[in-house]
Structure formats: C-alpha cells, structure tokens
Amino acid sequence: MMMSRYNLAALALFSACVLMACAKQSPEAPTEASNDGQAAVAADKAQDARATDVEWLKHGLDDGENRFSTLSDISDENVGDLGLAWFYDYPTNRGMEATPLIIDGVMYTTSSWSLVYAHDAVTGELLWFYDPQVPPDWAVHLCCDVVNRGVAYQDGQLFFGTIDGRLISLNAEDGSLRWDIQTTDRSRPYSITGAPRIVRDKVIIGNGGGELGVRGYVSAYNVDTGDQIWRFYTVPGNPDDGFESDAVAAAAETWGGGAWWEVGGGGTVWDSMAYDAELDLLYVGVGNGAPWNRQIRSPDGGDNLYLSSIVALKPDDGSYVWHYQTTPGETWDYTATQHMILTELSIDGEPRDVIMQAPKNGFFYVLDRATGELLSADAYATVTWASHVDLKTGRPVETADARYLDGATGPLQFPGPIGGHNWHPMSHNPDAGLVYIPAQDTPWIYKTDEAFEHRPGYWNTGTDSVPASMPDDPELKQQVLASITGTIIAWDPIAKSARWKVEHAGPWNGGMLSTAGNLLFQGNAEGEFVAYRADTGEELWSFDAQTGIVAPPVTFRKDGTQYVAIVAGWGGALALVGGEALKAGPKPNRSRLLVFKINGDAALPPAVDKQLVFNPPEQPGSEEQIAAGKAVYLQYCVMCHGDAMVSGGATPDLRALTPEKHAQWDAVVLGGLHWQNGMVGFGEQLTKEQADNIHYYAIERAQIAAKSAATESGAQGH
Structure with a gap:
C-alpha cells in the first residue's frame, strides 16, 4: 500500500540544470584515400551516409512500429567497444517504461509520475523539465505502477498522457504548456500510462483502469x-442509455445477463496502436474485461466484444472497419493491448500486408491488415487454456477445464494474467526474418470469487487467486515457482516457430531493439543491458545498469556518431506483485537514462544496495486474525507490496518495517500519513480490525523472513 513519489529535494537541482557525467566526443578518424577511383567514390558515399543524422521520431520508430533501425555503424563486429557516453539520474524511484524520441539533436522522454524531460542528445545537458503536478494519491487507481511510456511529437509540439487521465501538449523548444485537457471521468479510476500516437492532425490516446x-x-x-x-x-454501456454507434450496438449482442456497466466492462486501450497510411487504418489493441471473470461480468456467456481484440478504425472519424478477437469470452486477463507490428510477409508464395501480435494469451497472430483475416496463430509460449486456434473459424479451441466456473478452482494454467508477453515491445528484423518477443511463462491458479462485490476504485477481478503464494501445498507451490521463466524468442512468422531462444533468470525483462548491424538489444530484470547477435542470439556485450530494466532501447545517429539509449529503472506490474516469482530477486530502482557510443568512457557511480533487516515485534494476533489479514491484504495491498509480502524492490518491503514504522501503522494505513508518496489512507475502506489483521499478517511474514535469514547466516558461518 505504500508508494514512493519523486524526491522533491532532488527537483531543486533542475533549476540549475545539473549535468550528469558526460564523456567528450572524439573526432572521427579521416577516411583514407583509395587509389581506386570507384572505391574512393564508394568510401565518400559511405562517409556521407555515416554523417547523416538519423532520428527516432515515433514511438515504434515508424508507423508500423517495427523497432528495427537501418543503422549499422555499431555492429556485431565492434559492439564489444560500446561504452557509456553519458547518463542522467532521475529524481524518481518507480518504474521506468518510456521510449525516448530523438529529434533535431534533442532527446525527449518521460519518467514515472508523468514527468517530461528534454536533453541534449549528445552531451546529456538537461534543457528543460516539465512537471504536470499529478496528485500523488491518484496512484491508488493504477493497477501496475505510476509509469509512463513516452511522448509523441509533431511540428515542434509534444504530447503525453498523465496517470490522472489528462492529455497535455507542450512546446518542444522550451517545454512551455500549449494545452492540458481531461480525457477521462475523474469520478472513475481511469489512468493513462501509454504513449499517444499521431495521425495527421489528430493525437490518439486511450486509457487504463x-x-x-x-x-x-x-x-x-x-x-x-x-x-x-x-x-x-x-x-x-448501459443498454437503457442507447448505443453510441452501430459497432457498439453489435458488440452489445455478445454480452449477456448481469449489469456489466456498473463495474464498467473493461476493454481499455492502454498501450499498443499502429497506423497504415496506405490503407488509412488505425489499429488499436483492446484490454481485458472488468471484472476479469466472465461468469460474473456476463453470466449468460457471449464473446463480449470488443474485449481482447484488435480493432481497425478510420482515423478521421473513429468509425469501425473490422475487428479480430484473440480471446472470445475473455476471463483470464488475456489482453490484446500488446505490441502490434505492420509489415509485408510472403504467405504461400504471395506478398501479404500483415499485422502481427503476440498478445497475453500465448499465441502469435498474423492477420491480413486490410480485412482482419486470420492467416496464422501458433503458440509462442506455454499454453494450457487452449489446444490450438482453428484457422477456419479464427477461434481458439479451449481445453475442458480452462474456465473456472461455479466456484471451482482451476488447474495450474498457462499463461497467467501477466501473459506470455506483456507490454514490453517486440522488434521485427526484416534482414533476419525474425520477430523478437520478450516472452515469459508465468502460470496462475484461477478461482471464482464467490463473495465478489463491486468495490469502486479498487481491484474488481472476480477471482480470488494469486500466483506463487496461493497454494498452501508446498509441493504445488514449488511446481508453480519452477515453471516460471523469462525468454527472448526469435520467432519466424513464416515458419511459425522459434528459430532460437535466450533464457533469462526469470520473467519481466525489457523491450527489444534490432538493427542492420546484426544486433539485438535488450535490458533485463537482472539489471543488465545486453547486445546479442541478431541472427543467432549469441551474447556479444553487456553493461551493469545497477537496476532492473523493463523499457525498450532506441538508437540514433548525430554528427556522424551512432548512439544507443535506454531508460532504466525497475518497476511495473510484476516488479510490484512478483514476490518469489521474479526469480532474479528484488532489484532496487535507480531511475536513470543511459546513452552509449563506441569508445564511450563515462562510468556510473558505485552502487550501494541496502540490505533488508527483519526485526519484527512479538505477534499479538491469532492464527484466525492472521488469515483474515492475508485475505484483506490480497484485496487491497498485494499489487503494490508483493505476493506473500515479498517486495520486488520498487516499493517498501513491509517485512522490513522498523519499530517506528510498526508504531505508525494505523497512521499510515488508515490515516494516509504518506499520501504524498502515493500511499493513501484506507480509513474509509478498512475497519480498525481489518487494518490490525493486515498488521498481524505483516508481522508473521517478517518473523518468517527473520528466521530464514538467521538460518542462512548460520549456515554461512559454518
């Protein structure tokens, strides 16, 4: 329940535009003259090409969101000489998910809490900073951290969303405000964490919640x-109010029973979009249902359109063109908001303009992007909820026990709600013919919440299950933990299979960038930024970022030098709730911007990690009170403070509270003592007895941790 806001004292440094460590640029070596005239001309052309500035203008680099750069100055032959050119430490300590833009030598990016920064892309000098003043207590209305995935740019104007649902436009030159509008109903728990997209004179934005x-x-x-x-x-919405369009009226025919509109229904467009200029189609990815559980949301069944769908719209008026639903009757949080890529593939010997997606449900989809026709759908991750996707009907063939009905507990199911692939962007490398997926296996045990009651503004999943800590059976728990993996999958969309894989220590690794230099870049949950050979997956270079990385890299060239940049900083959904499932262990958040070049010689300061100290008080609660506290914790606290109260590192670990913090428990939990850090008071939601019970659960978890630490220390002593 505790959340951290940026350090206000650090913000005072912005007025002085403090420049963090920067390396001086080295002049390029002159090109030797050739005795062969043709070779000299070729060399001159190559030199001219290398001198041409190459920018990163859009979120996915291009409208098709391929995240493949044609730059090759940094290649598989010289990437071993890559070094840090400069870095900047942000005054925040929450998840960092932004894709920077580089335009006219300026790098524009965002941090947690919807803050915007402009840097000189070569020197790192902070040019300006903008704080939209989001209310810190709005953090309670976010499922998955106070993150922001970046800005959009057009004609000297920047656009970005805020976690409290606003869309803001700034002047790119100086960061001054152009306009600020509320895109959501403030009486509902809407948020914006995704980056806008621009189509001609329109800026497009969805929302979360x-x-x-x-x-x-x-x-x-x-x-x-x-x-x-x-x-x-x-x-x-409510059928009694009528429908906004024929498309919405048609969708209503696929919902049945209940009053889904009271909870909301879900279907938020919280991340991915793409645009086809030739077809003039905007593609949006649609999220999960609210609540997750269809038996509660739509008890008479139905596909529940347009949940978990790719929807094609006309960008001039937002009119519906076609849709494809990846998970009909969605009930597992299988969103289709994941990264979509537009490209051309040879299908059965014929060129086809396609849209590709690896949504949460574990299947990799290739669709005709003019019509939405399904061309292929094959499992890229472990999938147990469906045997396959029927290419004739376009529908998944569900396994017999996939749906958790009538209060029954389902089997250990793949994927879980974290997905086989989450928001972290893929990259499509046409040279290698591969799509690189930051994939993971994170199973779940679903069970209907028979006591479900809509709680406005709080979690409404309709399932009372959680991942690793849910099973009381130690054997089952070990089975769950052993099955959790994180992987880079080099997916061949023509062969419809993985060509190679890279195994990580655990899940929740960063987005992808591939280049014409036969390179693939990715940051990971272990805190490393790594370059791989794009055609084989061989690791070629790595850098210790001192913090977990979830954001995707970018690359650009300025004044003849190619750079690679990435926003680092541990956070996001699984970093908050992951607990033991993370496997790579909890990571500190060090929010920073890292920029690299060949022979860069800057260095990060030494990292000093704080060790958790478990010093719990005596346990005043009974076993019944502790169990009741765990149940309430899973309702209100788990999404920020971790499964089994094991923090992922981005928020405070409640097992390590000091005696002073234990004494302040009621003031924090009920009274909102730390509201400015995003930790609101729950005095209107929780009784004193419930708050006490959560405290007893925290003490129990701290005592277990203390005992484990003592045992480990004793073993090391021998």
Whole structure:
C-alpha cells in the first residue's frame, strides 16, 4: 500500500540544470584515400551516409512500429567497444517504461509520475523539465505502477498522457504548456500510462483502469487546440442509455445477463496502436474485461466484444472497419493491448500486408491488415487454456477445464494474467526474418470469487487467486515457482516457430531493439543491458545498469556518431506483485537514462544496495486474525507490496518495517500519513480490525523472513 513519489529535494537541482557525467566526443578518424577511383567514390558515399543524422521520431520508430533501425555503424563486429557516453539520474524511484524520441539533436522522454524531460542528445545537458503536478494519491487507481511510456511529437509540439487521465501538449523548444485537457471521468479510476500516437492532425490516446472498474475507449483530439474529434467505445454501456454507434450496438449482442456497466466492462486501450497510411487504418489493441471473470461480468456467456481484440478504425472519424478477437469470452486477463507490428510477409508464395501480435494469451497472430483475416496463430509460449486456434473459424479451441466456473478452482494454467508477453515491445528484423518477443511463462491458479462485490476504485477481478503464494501445498507451490521463466524468442512468422531462444533468470525483462548491424538489444530484470547477435542470439556485450530494466532501447545517429539509449529503472506490474516469482530477486530502482557510443568512457557511480533487516515485534494476533489479514491484504495491498509480502524492490518491503514504522501503522494505513508518496489512507475502506489483521499478517511474514535469514547466516558461518 505504500508508494514512493519523486524526491522533491532532488527537483531543486533542475533549476540549475545539473549535468550528469558526460564523456567528450572524439573526432572521427579521416577516411583514407583509395587509389581506386570507384572505391574512393564508394568510401565518400559511405562517409556521407555515416554523417547523416538519423532520428527516432515515433514511438515504434515508424508507423508500423517495427523497432528495427537501418543503422549499422555499431555492429556485431565492434559492439564489444560500446561504452557509456553519458547518463542522467532521475529524481524518481518507480518504474521506468518510456521510449525516448530523438529529434533535431534533442532527446525527449518521460519518467514515472508523468514527468517530461528534454536533453541534449549528445552531451546529456538537461534543457528543460516539465512537471504536470499529478496528485500523488491518484496512484491508488493504477493497477501496475505510476509509469509512463513516452511522448509523441509533431511540428515542434509534444504530447503525453498523465496517470490522472489528462492529455497535455507542450512546446518542444522550451517545454512551455500549449494545452492540458481531461480525457477521462475523474469520478472513475481511469489512468493513462501509454504513449499517444499521431495521425495527421489528430493525437490518439486511450486509457487504463480495467481491473479497477471502468469502460474502455480510445479518443482523437485536434493537435492544435486539444478539442475532441471522436471517441470509439470498445465495450457497450448501459443498454437503457442507447448505443453510441452501430459497432457498439453489435458488440452489445455478445454480452449477456448481469449489469456489466456498473463495474464498467473493461476493454481499455492502454498501450499498443499502429497506423497504415496506405490503407488509412488505425489499429488499436483492446484490454481485458472488468471484472476479469466472465461468469460474473456476463453470466449468460457471449464473446463480449470488443474485449481482447484488435480493432481497425478510420482515423478521421473513429468509425469501425473490422475487428479480430484473440480471446472470445475473455476471463483470464488475456489482453490484446500488446505490441502490434505492420509489415509485408510472403504467405504461400504471395506478398501479404500483415499485422502481427503476440498478445497475453500465448499465441502469435498474423492477420491480413486490410480485412482482419486470420492467416496464422501458433503458440509462442506455454499454453494450457487452449489446444490450438482453428484457422477456419479464427477461434481458439479451449481445453475442458480452462474456465473456472461455479466456484471451482482451476488447474495450474498457462499463461497467467501477466501473459506470455506483456507490454514490453517486440522488434521485427526484416534482414533476419525474425520477430523478437520478450516472452515469459508465468502460470496462475484461477478461482471464482464467490463473495465478489463491486468495490469502486479498487481491484474488481472476480477471482480470488494469486500466483506463487496461493497454494498452501508446498509441493504445488514449488511446481508453480519452477515453471516460471523469462525468454527472448526469435520467432519466424513464416515458419511459425522459434528459430532460437535466450533464457533469462526469470520473467519481466525489457523491450527489444534490432538493427542492420546484426544486433539485438535488450535490458533485463537482472539489471543488465545486453547486445546479442541478431541472427543467432549469441551474447556479444553487456553493461551493469545497477537496476532492473523493463523499457525498450532506441538508437540514433548525430554528427556522424551512432548512439544507443535506454531508460532504466525497475518497476511495473510484476516488479510490484512478483514476490518469489521474479526469480532474479528484488532489484532496487535507480531511475536513470543511459546513452552509449563506441569508445564511450563515462562510468556510473558505485552502487550501494541496502540490505533488508527483519526485526519484527512479538505477534499479538491469532492464527484466525492472521488469515483474515492475508485475505484483506490480497484485496487491497498485494499489487503494490508483493505476493506473500515479498517486495520486488520498487516499493517498501513491509517485512522490513522498523519499530517506528510498526508504531505508525494505523497512521499510515488508515490515516494516509504518506499520501504524498502515493500511499493513501484506507480509513474509509478498512475497519480498525481489518487494518490490525493486515498488521498481524505483516508481522508473521517478517518473523518468517527473520528466521530464514538467521538460518542462512548460520549456515554461512559454518
């Protein structure tokens, strides 16, 4: 329940534009003259090409969101000489997920709490900083950390969303405000963490909050004025109020029974979009249902459109063109908001314009992007909820016990709600013919919450299961933990199989970048930034970032030098809730921007990691009170403080509270003592007895940790 806000004292440094460690640029060596005239001309052309600035103008680099750079100055032959050019430490300590943009020698990026920064891309000098002043207590309305995935740019104007649902436009030159509009209903727990996209004179943005109870939509605003141009609702509202379009009316036919609109229905467009200029189609990825459990949300069944779907819209007016639903009747949090890539593939010997996606449900989809026709769908991760996808019907063939019905506990199921692939962007390398997926196996045991009651503004999943700590059976728990993996999958969309894999210590690793230099870059949960050979997966170079990395890298060239940049900083959904499932262990958050070049010679300061100290008080609670406290903890606290109260490192570990913090328990939990850090008071939601019971559970978890630490220390002593 405790959340950290940026350090206000550190913000005072912005007025002085403090420059962090930067390496001086080295002049390029002159090109030797050749006696062969043709070779000299070729060398001159190559030198001219290397001198050409290459920018990163859009979120996915291009409208098709391929995240493949044609730069090859840094290649598999010289990447071993890559070094840190400069870095910048942000005054925040929460998840960092942004894709930087590099335009006219300026790098624009965002940090947690929706803060925006502009740096000189070569020297690292901070040019300006913008704080949208989001209310810190809005953090309670976010499922998955106070993150932001970046800005959009057009004609000297920047656009970004805020965690409290606003869309803001700034002047790129100096960071001054152009306009600031509220895109959501502030009476509902909406948020924005995704990056906007721009199509001509429109900036497109969705929102999040499905788990907490909202109705999803995507909207277009005029880039100059901020006026709303259109809005497309992804799920139907109350039928008594009528429907906004024929497409929404058609969707309503696929919902049955209950009153889904009271919770909201879900279907938020919280991340991925792509645009095809030739077809003039905007593709949006739609999220999970609210609540997750269809038996509660839509008790008469139905596909529940447009949940878990790719929807194609006309960007001028938001009108519906086609949809493809990856998970009909979604009930497992299998979103289709994951990264979508537009490209051309040879299918059965014929060129096809396609859209590719690896959504949470574990299947890799290739669709015709003009019509939505399914061309292929094959499992890229471990999948137990469906045997396959029927290419004739386009529907998954579910296994007999996939749905957790009538209060029954389902089997250990793959994927879980973290997904076979989450938001972390893929990369499509046309040279290698591969799509690189930051994949993972994270199973779950689903069970209907028979006591479900809509709690406005809080988690409304309709399932009372959690991953690793849920099984009381130690054997089953070990089975769960042993099955959790993290992987880079080099997926061949033509062969419909993995060509090679790289195994990580655990899940929740960063997004991908591939280049024409036969390189693949990725940061990981272990705190390393790594370069691989793109055609084989061989590791070629790595850098210790001193913090877990979840964001994707970018690359650019300025004044003849190619750079690679990445935003580092541990956080996001699994970093908060992962607990023992993380496997790589808890990682500290050091929010920083890292920029590399060949022969860069800057260095990070030594990292000093704080060791957790477990010093619990005597246990005043009974076994019944502790069990009751665990149940309430799973309702209100697990998404920030971790499965089994094991923090992933981005938020305080409640097992390591000091005696002073134990004494302040009620003041923090009920009274909101730390509201400015995002930890609101739960005095209106929890009784004193419930708060006490959570405290007793925290003490029990601390005592277990203390005993384990003492045993480990004794073993090391011998």
